[in-house]
Amino acid sequence: MTKVLIVDDDQQIADLIEFYLKNEGYITDKAIDGMAAYQLLQHTTPDLIILDIMMPNMDGLEFCKRVREDSQLPILMVSAKVADMEIIGLMTGADDYMIKPFNPLE
Known part of the structure; x- marks a missing residue:
C-alpha cells in the first residue's frame, strides 16, 4: 500500500487530506510542522x-x-x-505545487 506523509499545521486541512486519502486506500501519517515531520522520517519512509x-x-x-x-x-x-512561492517551492526540490484552497478531487 502507498504511504503518504501529510505535513500541515492546519489540523482541519490535514484531517481533510487524510480523510480523502484513506477513502482511496492510502496509509497516512501526519505531522504538524517540518520539525515533527523530519523526526518522523527517521523512523518511516513514505x-x-x-x-x-x-x-x-x-x-x-x-x-x-x-x-x-x-x-x-x-x-x-x-x-x-x-506569488513566487510556486517557483521557490519547486527550486527547493518540490516535485509539484498546489494552491489552497483546492478541490480534493484534483
Whole structure:
C-alpha cells in the first residue's frame, strides 16, 4: 500500500487530506510542522509527502531542502501563499505545487 506523509499545521486541512486519502486506500501519517515531520522520517519512509509551506518551527521550504539532502521522495507542496512561492517551492526540490484552497478531487 502507498504511504503518504501529510505535513500541515492546519489540523482541519490535514484531517481533510487524510480523510480523502484513506477513502482511496492510502496509509497516512501526519505531522504538524517540518520539525515533527523530519523526526518522523527517521523512523518511516513514505511514498509521497504532501507539504504545507507556511508552518512554525521549520517551514516547508526548509524541510524540503533537508529532505533533498539525502532523499528523492516525491514532494507535493500546498500553500495559500501564491506569488513566487510556486517557483521557490519547486527550486527547493518540490516535485509539484498546489494552491489552497483546492478541490480534493484534483
